[in-house]
């Protein structure tokens with residue numbers, strides 16, 4: 001794939017934000033990647049250009065009928081000044097899976113990965129170096145064909161933007177309190193829960209706003225049909241350590257197949273833990289919490305890597321987990337995965353791409 005490159009003049013490049021003040025998603029780098037699709041010609045006009053607003057026809061299909069998908073991965077700067085991507089090929093595969101589910105076109109995985117690497121090389125100075133910080137990479141695809149009517153669009157835009165992000169745990173692990181909702185659901189069986197598509201996140205806002213009002217950090221989602229089986233926590237996958245068995249809900253079509261989830265399963269198996277991917281009900285978890293069989297609970301996702309859960313709140317009752325403290329397994333997984341990402345641990349799994 002040929003990528004046309006138009007660089008922002010040096011004099012117009014932005015000042016880097018101080019690494020102590022990055023938070024998440026607030027700043028964007030100097031450049032972005034764009035590529036167009038038309039049904040007749042396929043993908044074309046791949047280009048890296050100065051970051052700027054783009055023009056959309058008000059009738060663009062994405063604005064009305066929701067054909068919009070995205071990915072999220074990070075570039076990490078190690079102490080050796082090398083920049084690493086973690087399992088980025090998996091993100092490309094998942095983008096294509098989301099595209100398939102939303103009747104959007106496939107992209108060439110290797111070409112998109114090359115484009116992302118080229119973009120990061122150009123904006124290399126935007127990869128922060130302070131411990132725990134990284135450059136968040138956001139590929140996304142939207143339907144741009146101008147028409148009103150419900151059918152798959154025939155024109156799309158694929159873009160990649162970059163955003164330096166702060167350390168998720170600036171003051172160390174802080175286990176979160178979770179509100180279990182049996183009123184709202186995130187996704188339904190047969191729906192689009194397994195796709196990273198925009199509408200899923202709009203659908204989740206009401207429940208998380210209500211949880212925030214009540215003083216909780218995240219929502220635990222239950223299955224839509226019975227409000228019985230556990231699905232995910234916020235925008236993370238969820239794990240339970242029951243005695244010495246690590247349990248996570250099986251991928252059933254309504255759960256997002258997290259890459260961190262898969263990494264945790266792989267590491268835990270290699271460390272000799274018993275691992276189960278199976279339906280797990282909220283009642284089982286709460287009973288086991290009461291009986292002290294539930295040793296740990298944590299969420300997994302690219303943003304936080306591991307997010308320990310200190311308590312679950314369900315039907316007016318609070319269930320503390322591990323005394324509200326971070327468990328040993330959560331800590332070990334966090335250290336191992338971040339060790340790989342920052343090049344401190346040897347890449348025995350072939351998960352790392354050096355840019």
Ligand SMILES: *Cc1c(COP(=O)(O)O)cnc(C)c1O
Pocket residue numbers: 072196232234235236237256257258259260261300301302303
């Ligand atoms: C992105 C996402 C995850 C986590 O996926 P990772 O690949 O581990 O970052 C989990 N659940 C939802 C709903 C998500 O959108």
